Amino acid sequence: MKLDQLLRAHDLGEARSEAVDNIQLRPRKCRSRTKATYDIRKKYHKLYYHFKPGKVYWMLLVLIRKAGLSIFALLFRRNVSFMLSCCLLLLFMCYVLQVRHRPYMSSIEKDSVKEEHRLKAHEAELQLHENNMDDIDKDLFMHLQMNRAITQLQENLEKKRNKQRNKVVRSLSMAAARQKTTATKDYYFDYNTVEQVLIACAIFLCLIAIMFESGQFYITDPETGLQILNEEDSEVKGFYSAVLAFGGIVLIGSLVYYGIVFMAEVVGHVPGFLRKLCASKKSRQMKKNEDEEDDLGKFWKTCFLYFCGK
Numbered sequence: 255m256k257l258d259q260l261l262r263a264h265d266l267g268e269a270r271s272e273a274v275d276n277i278q279l280r281p282r283k284c285r286s287r288t289k290a291t292y293d294i295r296k297k298y299h300k301l302y303y304h305f306k307p308g309k310v311y312w313m314l315l316v317l318i319r320k321a322g323l324s325i326f327a328l329l330f331r332r333n334v335s336f337m338l339s340c341c342l343l344l345l346f347m348c349y350v351l352q353v354r355h356r357p358y359m360s361s362i363e364k365d366s367v368k369e370e371h372r373l374k375a376h377e378a379e380l381q382l383h384e385n386n387m388d389d390i391d392k393d394l395f396m397h398l399q400m401n402r403a404i405t406q407l408q409e410n411l412e413k414k415r416n417k418q419r420n421k422v423v424r425s426l427s428m429a430a431a432r433q434k435t436t437a438t439k440d441y442y443f444d445y446n447t448v449e450q451v452l453i454a455c456a457i458f459l460c461l462i463a464i465m466f467e468s469g470q471f472y473i474t475d476p477e478t479g480l481q482i483l484n485e486e487d488s489e490v491k492g493f494y495s496a497v498l499a500f501g502g503i504v505l506i507g508s509l510v511y512y513g514i515v516f517m518a519e520v521v522g523h524v525p526g527f528l529r530k531l532c533a534s535k536k537s538r539q540m541k542k543n544e545d546e547e548d549d550l551g552k553f554w555k556t557c558f559l560y561f562c563g564k
Contacts, residue, residue, distance in 0.1 A: 255294060255298065255301075255302050255310045256307045256308070256310060256396075256400070257274060257277065257291055257307075257400050257403070258273075258291040258294050258295050258299070258302075259302065259303070259305070259306065259307040259310065259359065259367075260307050260367070260368075260371055260400055260404060261273065261274065261291060261404065261407075262303065262359070262364075263307070263359065263364040263367045263368050263371075264364075264368065264404060264408070265364075266404075266407065266408075266411075267291055267292065267295060269292070270292045271411075272407070272411065273290065273291045273292035273295070273407075274290075274291045274403045274404070274407055275290050275291075275292075277399060277400070277403045301313050304358055304359070304445065305357045305358060305359055306356075306357055306358070306359040306363075306367055307359075307367065307371070309355060309357035312355075312357040312358075315348075315351065319344065319345075319348050322344045323341055323344065326340040326341050326344070327341075334463075334467050335464060335467045335468070338460050338463050338464045338467065339464065341460055342457060342460040342461065342464070345453055345456050345457045345460065346457060348453055349450065349453045349454065349457065352446065352449055352450055352453060353450060356446040357446070358444075358445035358446045358449065359445075360443070360444050360445040360446070362443075362444055363444065363446075371397055371400075371401065372401065374393070374394050374397040374398075375394075375397045375398045375400075375401035377394055378390060378391070378394035378395050378397060378398035379398060381394065382395075382398070443515045443518055443519070448511075448512070448515050451508070451511060452508060452511075452512065455504050455505075455507070455508040458501075458504050459501060459504060459505060462497055462500065462501040462504075465497055466497070469481070470490070470493075471483060471484060471490055471491075471493070471494040472484060
């Protein structure tokens with residue numbers, strides 16, 4: 255599964271010809287004996303394809319979180335305040351784990367995953383020159399083996415592409431088919447950030463629900479014995495309206511945010527105003543530097559064409 259995730263980061267493995275059929279890995283306990291990544295992807299890709307190579311187990315934590323919330327809602331339904339407190343504790347733990355590990359491998363994080371893999375493989379090569387094979391860290395040596403397999407696969411695919419390029423185009427239909435290019439999709443949102451925002455919204459809604467269950471805003475009606483809103487105290491009523499407004503903003507805002515992310519992933523394009531709205535200071539500075547480099551390149555290109563008489 256880890257090797258298949260590295261292939262996914264390299265945009266490989268969708269077909270059997272783009273998969274690793276056989277790889278020599280050091281035997282280890284609980285390691286899969288199946289070496290064909292394409293078969294692994296067909297059978298189990300729903301369990302791990304969202305995550306980074308080292309976090310293929312994260313789906314279990316997601317299921318534990320969902321099961322925990324359901325169990326708390328079922329067991330403590332008579333005491334709503336205690337139920338919300340347990341849900342808040344679980345969501346806070348999940349938020350800390352999410353921020354600490356950032357397990358999702360979105361399209362914009364594939365480059366960082368590949369770079370981290372290359373660094374580990376290079377470190378394993380350096381240790382291999384200095385030490386024996388048995389003294390090398392097992393995880394680093396596994397990255398070295400997987401890097402060799404991926405490099406060999408890329409070389410074989412490049413040879414096949416070169417052979418296809420060298421073939422003579424026999425008809426106009428073949429030439430037209432070769433000129434067709436698929437539109438490149440532009441992904442912008444990071445799944446880890448999306449997960450953090452949604453969990454933070456859930457924590458905030460739990461806090462608001464605990465405020466409502468605290469009894470701060472209600473009084474007991476002497477005639478009916480029911481809890482009603484204390485409308486006599488203007489301060490309590492104003493605070494109640496403010497908390498209710500904040501809760502509505504967070505709830506509707508989280509739904510709108512998730513809808514925007516969903517549509518951006520389906521369409522494969524993010525409008526410019528959303529980029530400016532959702533970008534951080536670091537992203538804006540990087541974009542500004544890229545624009546300055548592009549302008550400088552256009553300037554020198556114009557000067558070159560001018561002096562060349564074109």
